Amino acid sequence: MKNIPASIHAMIARLPEKGKRTWQSSLPEYLIHSPDLNAALTYMKYWMLNCKEIGKFGLECAVHLGPVGAIRLLIKNPWLLTLLKVNDLMRRYGRGRTGRYLESICMTLHTIVAGTNDTLKQMFFSPDRLVIIEDLLPTDIMHAMGLAAYQLEGMGIMLPIMDPNSAMKYIDEAENEGMNPDACSLPKTTVGMVLKGHMPTGLALVSSNLPCDAGAASYSFFQRVYDVPIYRVDVPYHFYNERAENLFIEDVKEMITWLEKHTPGRMDWDCFRKICENRNHLLELELELWDMLRVRPAPLASEAVWLSHLWHYNVSPDYDASARLFENLVKLARKNLENNIPATENERYRTIVWNPPFLHFSDIFNWAERTYGLTLMNDSMSYHHHGPIDISTPESMLRGWSRIVMQGPMVRHTRGPAENYLDDIFRAHKQFDLDMIWVANHVGCKGGQAMNGILREKCRERGIPLLILDYDLSDPRIVSHDNMKRQVEHFMDNVMKAKRIEH
Amino acid sequence: MSTEKTKIIKLFQELLENPQNRLVEQAAESGRIPIGYACSFVPEPLLMADRLFPVRLHATGVAGTELADNYLSSLLCSYTRSILEFAMDDRYDCIRGWVFVPSCAHMQRFIDNFDYLKKPGFCHVIDVPRKVSAVTLAWQTEELHILAKKLSSHFGMDMSDASLMKAIGEWNRFCGVMRQIGDIRKRPNPSITGAEFQSVVMASLASPKDLILPHLEALYSEIEQEEGAGKYRARLMVVGGHLHDPEFIDIIESQGGLVVADRFCTGSIPGFRPVHVNGDPVRAMAEHSFEKTLCPRMMEDFDTRLKTIIDTVREYHVDGIVLEIIKFCDLWGVDAMPLVSALRKQGIPVLKLEREYRLGGEGQLRTRVQAFIESMGK
Numbered sequence: 107m108k109n110i111p112a113s114i115h116a117m118i119a120r121l122p123e124k125g126k127r128t129w130q131s132s133l134p135e136y137l138i139h140s141p142d143l144n145a146a147l148t149y150m151k152y153w154m155l156n157c158k159e160i161g162k163f164g165l166e167c168a169v170h171l172g173p174v175g176a177i178r179l180l181i182k183n184p185w186l187l188t189l190l191k192v193n194d195l196m197r198r199y200g201r202g203r204t205g206r207y208l209e210s211i212c213m214t215l216h217t218i219v220a221g222t223n224d225t226l227k228q229m230f231f232s233p234d235r236l237v238i239i240e241d242l243l244p245t246d247i248m249h250a251m252g253l254a255a256y257q258l259e260g261m262g263i264m265l266p267i268m269d270p271n272s273a274m275k276y277i278d279e280a281e282n283e284g285m286n287p288d289a290c291s292l293p294k295t296t297v298g299m300v301l302k303g304h305m306p307t308g309l310a311l312v313s314s315n316l317p318c319d320a321g322a323a324s325y326s327f328f329q330r331v332y333d334v335p336i337y338r339v340d341v342p343y344h345f346y347n348e349r350a351e352n353l354f355i356e357d358v359k360e361m362i363t364w365l366e367k368h369t370p371g372r373m374d375w376d377c378f379r380k381i382c383e384n385r386n387h388l389l390e391l392e393l394e395l396w397d398m399l400r401v402r403p404a405p406l407a408s409e410a411v412w413l414s415h416l417w418h419y420n421v422s423p424d425y426d427a428s429a430r431l432f433e434n435l436v437k438l439a440r441k442n443l444e445n446n447i448p449a450t451e452n453e454r455y456r457t458i459v460w461n462p463p464f465l466h467f468s469d470i471f472n473w474a475e476r477t478y479g480l481t482l483m484n485d486s487m488s489y490h491h492h493g494p495i496d497i498s499t500p501e502s503m504l505r506g507w508s509r510i511v512m513q514g515p516m517v518r519h520t521r522g523p524a525e526n527y528l529d530d531i532f533r534a535h536k537q538f539d540l541d542m543i544w545v546a547n548h549v550g551c552k553g554g555q556a557m558n559g560i561l562r563e564k565c566r567e568r569g570i571p572l573l574i575l576d577y578d579l580s581d582p583r584i585v586s587h588d589n590m591k592r593q594v595e596h597f598m599d600n601v602m603k604a605k606r607i608e609h
Numbered sequence: 610m611s612t613e614k615t616k617i618i619k620l621f622q623e624l625l626e627n628p629q630n631r632l633v634e635q636a637a638e639s640g641r642i643p644i645g646y647a648c649s650f651v652p653e654p655l656l657m658a659d660r661l662f663p664v665r666l667h668a669t670g671v672a673g674t675e676l677a678d679n680y681l682s683s684l685l686c687s688y689t690r691s692i693l694e695f696a697m698d699d700r701y702d703c704i705r706g707w708v709f710v711p712s713c714a715h716m717q718r719f720i721d722n723f724d725y726l727k728k729p730g731f732c733h734v735i736d737v738p739r740k741v742s743a744v745t746l747a748w749q750t751e752e753l754h755i756l757a758k759k760l761s762s763h764f765g766m767d768m769s770d771a772s773l774m775k776a777i778g779e780w781n782r783f784c785g786v787m788r789q790i791g792d793i794r795k796r797p798n799p800s801i802t803g804a805e806f807q808s809v810v811m812a813s814l815a816s817p818k819d820l821i822l823p824h825l826e827a828l829y830s831e832i833e834q835e836e837g838a839g840k841y842r843a844r845l846m847v848v849g850g851h852l853h854d855p856e857f858i859d860i861i862e863s864q865g866g867l868v869v870a871d872r873f874c875t876g877s878i879p880g881f882r883p884v885h886v887n888g889d890p891v892r893a894m895a896e897h898s899f900e901k902t903l904c905p906r907m908m909e910d911f912d913t914r915l916k917t918i919i920d921t922v923r924e925y926h927v928d929g930i931v932l933e934i935i936k937f938c939d940l941w942g943v944d945a946m947p948l949v950s951a952l953r954k955q956g957i958p959v960l961k962l963e964r965e966y967r968l969g970g971e972g973q974l975r976t977r978v979q980a981f982i983e984s985m986g987k
Contacts, residue, residue, distance in 0.1 A: 283946055284949060284961070285942065285943060286934070286937075286963075288936070288942070289939050289943055290939075293943065297946075315908060319714050320939040322739070323908075323940055323943035325908070326943075327946055330911075340739045343717075343736040520714060524721035552682075552937065553718060555684050556682050556722065557721070559679050559680030559682070560680065
């Protein structure tokens with residue numbers, strides 16, 4: 107009782123600050139400060155569409171679970187409230203951007219909101235056929251088997267993007283439970299969410315040895331908590347050969363058999379064919395988009411490239427909405443190219459970011475664009491050299507699909523010789539006509555850390571400026587946003603001799 | 610402790626002072642070929658065929674890793690940094706070939722950086738799967754056949770079945786004596802301490818087996834009938850990853866905890882099982898490589914690891930477990946979370962210690978172990 111007045115007093119004292127933040131992230135504030143009418147209309151359109159999707163999910167919860175059930179869901183999964191900040195994220199991404207560039211980013215984010223809706227429905231509305239899978243394994247096969255699936259690390263990736271501070275309590279929970287603090291913060295966040303009971307259980311777990319030790323090792327813990335059967339796929343170390351492909355395909359076939367034994371799912375090869383066709387279509391579109399990005403200045407950049415890939419390739423490649431987004435992105439890029447309209451009028455420098463994106467500061471490239479005219483052309487989570495899947499037989503489909511998994515982001519970079527890591531970087535450097543390379547030097551990523559020495563020397567040999575930006579993937583306490591910006595400033599000022607853009 | 614035993618133990622301790630001890634140099638000078646390796650998944654008998662002999666890489670006595678840190682980063686396992694440091698310093702200049710396993714991210718990057726910096730003439734990576742099944746056993750067998758072929762073609766070695774059977778016989782003899790020595794530690798008053806045993810194990814793994822075997826046999830005959838002279842308050846088991854410096858165990862034992870069992874990479878459990886050949890010796894070695902390790906990299910073996918530790922606690926009458934984890938090790942760091950909880954649920958006291966590969970923080974270590982033993986009521 108004694109503390110109540112003090113708490114109320116503290117809340118009142120914080121009001122101006124909260125009020126200021128609420129105003130800064132509000133729609134009217136954006137409209138007042140928007141660069142032009144077109145940008146204002148674009149932003150407003152997607153702001154409302156996002157609200158509509160959020161409302162739709164709320165309604166579906168109320169219908170499916172009942173009002174009491176819906177409230178209980180929210181209490182049990184408080185992180186759902188963090189997802190409401192999507193319009194704030196759109197604002198951060200959209201700052202200073204206009205025209206088709208702005209539209210591409212707002213559109214990308216909106217499709218992710220819709221996709222998240224669908225993922226949440228799978229998570230909460232289908233417990234009788236829900237499978238939990240590790241994030242670098244696509245949901246394709248589960249969906250082809252008529253199962254619902256969610257990637258356990260998914261929210262660990264999404265939450266800090268929405269709110270930089272949202273992963274901290276989960277990280278602390280994991281560390282307090284005894285997880286090594288130097289482990290990657292994504293498995294720590296995931297472990298913390300599971301410890302707090304914030305992730306729904308399923309019928310089965312499917313994990314793998316991807317991408318790293320902490321991620322793979324955490325599944326022993328998850329298995330004991332969820333107490334459900336688990337299947338683990340194992341990607342060989344040397345995977346660019348037929349022998350390794352054959353081994354992995356056998357593993358995937360066993361996984362399918364195992365899922366048929368432990369879940370109500372049944373493999374539908376026609377459904378899987380459709381999914382593979384969708385993937386092929388996405389691939390075609392993405393390659394067309396990347397081709398256009400080779401032009402200087404680029405017609406689109408940044409979130410239109412990496413965020414679109416992150417979600418639509420890894421979470422929902424089988425959705426028509428994913429293909430439609432990429433069709434629209436290609437259209438927007440083409441229109442910009444035809445009309446000589448660059449994504450950003452101040453494009454002076456181009457870069458790629460290697461290693462996982464800056465989750466809790468994903469709008470750093472918005473800042474870099476406005477400050478130095480630096481555009482992000484691609485990143486290691488998106489960049490690939492996949493070929494289309496041969497959809498003629500189940501065997502050929504499995505082979506093509508398996509290659510996508512084995513040669514996927516982080517997977518191909520953490521397996522096999524160093525060339526698997528390095529060659530990609532220099533290929534991308536050439537492909538996109540880059541001026542520099544950024545390495546997102548996540549403190550918890552030992553595989554990435556241990557390549558910096560060689561990379562530094564190789565870049566020096568080639569005369570490529572290299573920024574190794576120290577940060578933590580999901581925990582902003584390790585390296586603050588200010589510190590990250592300062593690292594960029596030091597690099598751009600001293601190495602690139604870049605002048606800042608006058609506003 | 611008898612004078613003879615003291616002399617033999619001192620010999621092992623001296624052999625451990627150098628990453629390439631005099632037995633390695635002696636064998637190399639006589640035309641034999643030392644092959645360096647760093648992981649327990651490497652089948653030693655395969656590297657004992659013909660004139661080959663395996664040398665377990667260690668960096669006991671490493672003073673710092675300033676050179677290696679430029680490449681491997683100071684946020685990586687200090688074992689990999691230490692052996693890279695030694696490699697960059699040419700401390701392994703006798704070694705003619707290298708066989709590695711990408712057991713973890715740290716080891717993988719060690720391999721990458723080692724290959725980049727030293728450009729070794731022979732460097733092979735065995736792609737050991739992370740789970741055991743009929744399919745992966747067949748894969749592992751094929752991997753070892755590939756290695757055998759490469760060793761044969763590069764060094765001109767006889768890797769025929771007969772040669773491999775001879776090597777397996779030699780390995781089994783070595784294991785037999787090691788197990789006999791290890792079994793002495795099950796006794797209420799063992800005549801060999803944990804630190805002494807660790808010196809023996811590490812020195813033996815880093816030496817040609819035929820040259821170290823007489824010393825092992827001599828040691829066994831000395832201690833077989835002896836009773837231990839030390840007074841200890843508790844019997845401990847050490848569990849964890851790479852532990853090469855017996856000083857670490859010595860410090861634990863200085864506080865009254867006798868280390869009677871070791872479940873770490875170069876420990877006795879399950880480390881010294883013989884290879885049972887039933888047909889193809891390479892397949893037998895593949896099976897053996899899975900059986901003789903209990904590493905958290907093996908994704909499906911958590912329950913087996915847990916059970917083995919619990920069974921060892923019962924068999925060796927262990928009072929408590931010291932779980933030592935090299936800082937930045939994700940495999941053990943993450944695995945420890947459910948492991949410690951499961952062990953404590955079984956009523957087994959556990960002390961979890963984070964450490965570096967080279968001994969440091971001795972005062973803290975002493976205090977922690979002392980408090981742990983007291984907390985067990987010993």
